[in-house]
Amino acid sequence: MKRREFIILTSIGATGATLSACGNPENKLIPALIPDEEYVPGLDYWKSTSCEMCQAGCGLLVRTREHKANKIEGNPQHPVNRGSLCARGQAAVQSLYNPDRIEGPLRRAGERGSGRFENISWEEAFEELTAKLGEIKSRKESVGFLTGDASGVTGLAAEILASSLDNGRLIDAHGLNDLWIRAGYENAYHQPIIPSFDIANARYLISFGARFLETWRSPVSDSLAFGEFRGAAIRGKFVQVEPRMSLTAANADEWLPAAVGTESMIALALAQVIVREGLSKIPIQQNAFSLDDYAPEKTESATGIGAEKIIRIAREFASSQPALAIGSGTSVIEQQADAEAGLKRIEAIHLLNKIAGNEEKPGGVLLPLPGIDPFAKWRGKGRWLPLTGKSISGLSALLIHQSNPVFAIPHTADAIKSVPLIVSFSSFPDETSQIADLVLPDHTWFEGWNIKAAPSVKSGAVVNLTQPVVSPQLNTKQTADALLAVARSMGISPPFENAEEMTQQAASEIAKVAGATDAEEFRASFTERGFWTGKPGRIKGGSTPKSSSSEVIDEVASLAKQGHASEFPFILLTYEHPSLGFGNQANLPALQELPDPMTGVIWGSWVEINPQTANKLGVADGDLVEVETPHGSLKAPAVVYAAIRPEVIAMPFGQGHASMGRYAENRGANPATINPVAAALQSDTAAVRAKITKLSEQAAHIRFGTTLPERPHIER
Ligand code: SF4
Structure with missing residues (x-):
């Protein structure tokens, strides 16, 4: 492709011109860039890439004009999101142009944590990192690589660099959550798998706490499936079981506000009715779960859901074809036995799918197609560990990428601070980069390369391509390129020059799986579409050894702390914020400004309290309250919320950053500090005992559509 370089002049022209006609003074001309194509100013160029805001793997089209990305749409051809996009995907461009991005490499220039850094060049940064890793290697000490991109280019580059060290330790930032989910389903389906659920073709759906229209596993894909479920000739019926009404429950035909931790009792009570009335599609041994002990008449006082209702729903479920159960419920984890019971709970919930006889059927549970690892050919024997206290102990250096454990998993902060060398690859001044010795800022995913398998869809496997849609805006470097550069300085010869070459070579491997006769042509089409989908196949090479479920149980048990009901009479349910997630997207103003769909709160935290409870405590909407658990306490405004059980209070993750830029x-407050199990699992499922006290101070509380519409004043 022909390349040419030119400077774009605005319509009025010259450097320093002011474009004030629209009321927005513009002091800079659009910078000179090297275009990829015969570029015409004023025309839109759409480029395909993949969303990396969550793990769902949606396909995107990004509109660029004058070499700036200015709009994101869903890729209509992509099998995961079929042209749709969630708010996080829409807002992603604000991470590219975020005013608080780190502009280039930094070296700590003050006390650790003082936030004082000096600018250095990339050459100095590589030299310093290579020298320090060399010293650590000569002492045979350990170096940890922690990344949220273990399956992508960064993961492979980390494996390559780790292989040059005697004690390289690979740590997957999502590992504990993946392990928890996989262990739960392993109990239920007796295979180490994460199944998918065909919501679109089900006619009856019971969800045990899965907030699939907001977060869960693939919210865009699941929302589309839910639309098909509702729009079918026979409209599907949907029942949501959870202690607090989420947006997903608000879309249900029936909401069953079961007590925290009793969702599995509801599932077993439904199963008991189906079996005792001879409605099961397969023979079920009553004693598999001692089903008779869970008859709805025996469990109604514990669950809070009347026997009559359970009997009716059980009959509806059994007589609807296909009927589907999803989710994993909630639990108060106070000791090791509770962690094990949490996994057992998933098995109980999925017993309903067995009873419905719906495995591997339309509208049922789909066992996953074999996954494709685009990098299998280059995998060594490196084992990725989950992020736990154990995996980060005893390190002499920790390299951290796409993860902010000091904020998100605060119980790891002390162990991280004790590591002699901390290197952060964060693009933003987050809590973890603030305690780093070196900060080597990564590109955003709009500026870099990646290739990854997305969760498979009904029609086949999916492999996504992430590619630059604009040139790097700042003096940043893709982390995979940085790791490969350091590996080369340490005397090894990686099989790739950089991340772009990694994706190109991996694409050639996918071409073989796809049976393409012309690899060049396949790569061109893959680049144009931004994804490949087809029949799964295996790429010869290594694989990553899996961790065991005992690791997750041990970690959860080590974090559990017993709280006595006399001291902590409430149960605090902490949940993933619908748009800010677990806090990693709190620096995007479009998402801060987006009202929470159930409470209308913007720009802050809140604690949901049932009106009866609020009344007893003398708490009014907007009052500041203190929430205390056996792990600590925080302050946040109360929202009096009718759709929550009286003994439950709820709070979203997402806010409470001490550092991450002006937005x-x-x-707000960070509930990860008072519910470490939920924080470690990055999950809605783990609740904790709590008490709540009204404070005399007034809360700063902003709710859309109320008399408190004050926006925060943000200045820099
Ligand atoms: S669900 Fe939303 S955030 Fe996640 S990949 Fe899709 S568009 Fe991006």
Whole structure:
């Protein structure tokens, strides 16, 4: 492709011109860039890439004009999101142009944590990192690589660099959550798998706490499936079981507000009715779960859901074809036995799918197609560990990428701070980069390369391509390129020059799986579409050894702390914020400004309290309250919320950053500090005992559509 370089002049022209006609003074001309194509100013160019805001793997089209990305749409051809997009995907462009991005490599220039850094060049950064890793290697000490991109280019580059060290330790930032989910389903389906659920073709759906229209596993894909479920000739019926009404429950035909931790009792009570009335599609041994002990008449006082209702729903479920159960419920984890019971709970819920006889059927549970690892050919024997206290102990250096454990998993902060060398690859001044010795900022995913398998869809496997849609805007470097550069300085010869070459070579491997006769042509089409989908196949090579479920149980048990009901009479349910997630997207103003769909709160945290409870405590909407658990306490405004059980209070993750730029900092409170199990699992499922006290101070509380519409004043 012909390349040419030119400077774009605005219509009025010259450097320093002011474009004030629209009321927005513009002091800079659009910078000179090297275009990829015969570029015409004023025309839109759409480029395909993949969303990396969550793990769902949606396909995107990004509109660029004058070499700036200015709009994102869903890729209509992509099998996961079929042209749709969630709010996080829409807002992603604000991470590219975020005013608080780190502009280039930094070296700590003050006390650790003082936030004082000096600018250095990339050459100095590589030299310093290579020298320090060399010293650590000569002492035979350990170096940890922690990344949220273990399956992508960064993961492979980390494996390559780790292989040059005697004690390289690979740590997957999502590992504990993946392990928890996989262990739960392993109990239920007796295979180490994460199945998918064909919501679109089911005619009856019971969800045990899965907030699939907001977060869960693939919210865009699941929302589309839910639309088909509702729009079918026979409209599907949907029942949501959870202690607090989420947006997903608000879309249900029936909401069953079961007590925290009793969702599996509801599932077993439904199963008991189906079996005792001879409605099961397969023979079920009553004693598999001692089903008779869970008859709805025996469990109604514990669950809070009347026997008559359970009997009716059980009959509806059994007589609807296909009927589907999803989700994993909630639990208060206070000791090791509770962690094990949490996994057992998933098995109980999925017993309903067995009873419905719906495995591997339309509208049922789909066992996953074999996954494709585009990098299998280059995998060594490196084992990825989950992020736990154990995996980060005893390190002499920790390299951290796409993860902010000091904020998100605060119980790891002390162990991280004790590591002699911390290197952060964060693009933003988050809590973890603030305690780093070296900060080597990564590109955003709009500026870099990646290739990854997305969760498979009904029609086949999916492999996504992430590619630059604009040139790097700042003096940043893709982390995979940085790791490969350091590996080369340490005397090894990686099989790739950089991340772009990694994706191109991996694409050639996918071409073989796809049976393409012309690899060049396959790569061109893959680049144009931004994804490949087809029949799964295996790429010869290594595989990553899996961790065991005992690791997750041990970690959860080590974090559990017993709280006595006399001291902590409430149960605090912490949940993933529908748009800010677990806090990693709190620096995007479009998402801060987006009202929470159930409470209308923007720009802050809140604690949901049932009106009866609020009345007893003398708490009014907007009052500041203190929430205390056996792990600590925080302050946040109360929202009197009718759709929650009286003994439950609820709070979203997402806020409470001490550092992450002007839009996120000093806003709300971080519930990860008082519910470490939920924080470690990055999950809605783990609740904790709590008490709540009204404070005399007034809360800063902003709710859309109320008399408190004050926006925060943000200045820099
Ligand atoms: S669900 Fe939303 S955030 Fe996740 S990949 Fe899709 S568009 Fe991106």
